[in-house]
Amino acid sequence: MIPVSCQHAEWLDGRDTFDVASKKLDLYGNRADIMNKSQAKTYLCQYVDSSFRSTKPCRQRMKERNVTIDDILNVIFWGKVVELEDDGPGRWKCTVKGLDIEGDELVFVVAMDENENSVLCITVF
Numbered sequence: 001m002i003p004v005s006c007q008h009a010e011w012l013d014g015r016d017t018f019d020v021a022s023k024k025l026d027l028y029g030n031r032a033d034i035m036n037k038s039q040a041k042t043y044l045c046q047y048v049d050s051s052f053r054s055t056k057p058c059r060q061r062m063k064e065r066n067v068t069i070d071d072i073l074n075v076i077f078w079g080k081v082v083e084l085e086d087d088g089p090g091r092w093k094c095t096v097k098g099l100d101i102e103g104d105e106l107v108f109v110v111a112m113d114e115n116e117n118s119v120l121c122i123t124v125f
Helices: 037-051 056-065 069-078
Strands: 017-020 023-026 052-054 080-086 091-099 105-113 118-124
Touching (some): 037 069, 037 080, 037 105, 052 056, 056 118, 069 091
Antiparallel strands (some): 017 023, 080 091, 091 105
């Protein structure tokens, strides 16, 4: 299959994406590496067990609010990604909202890095 109106395109892994000037594009010329909220939730669920980390300010805030890792996990698995922003190639920042294990509302912000398969909790509130 040859991409229409694209010069110097290289197909990647047999998928419907190709690399034009080092940017992954889909068949319609859109960035193929854009993540949506549903994909962000899937990513969080997939990598939270193996690569979850938190910043020092986040750990301090967790201590102040009596937020545990179990609370964070409950929100990740049962909550909703309410905001998602592109933070560079393969990097995303998202806000997740849900209920902790006691049923209280919990919101936290995480940075996800697809290049390193990592999840970094930035803050909780």
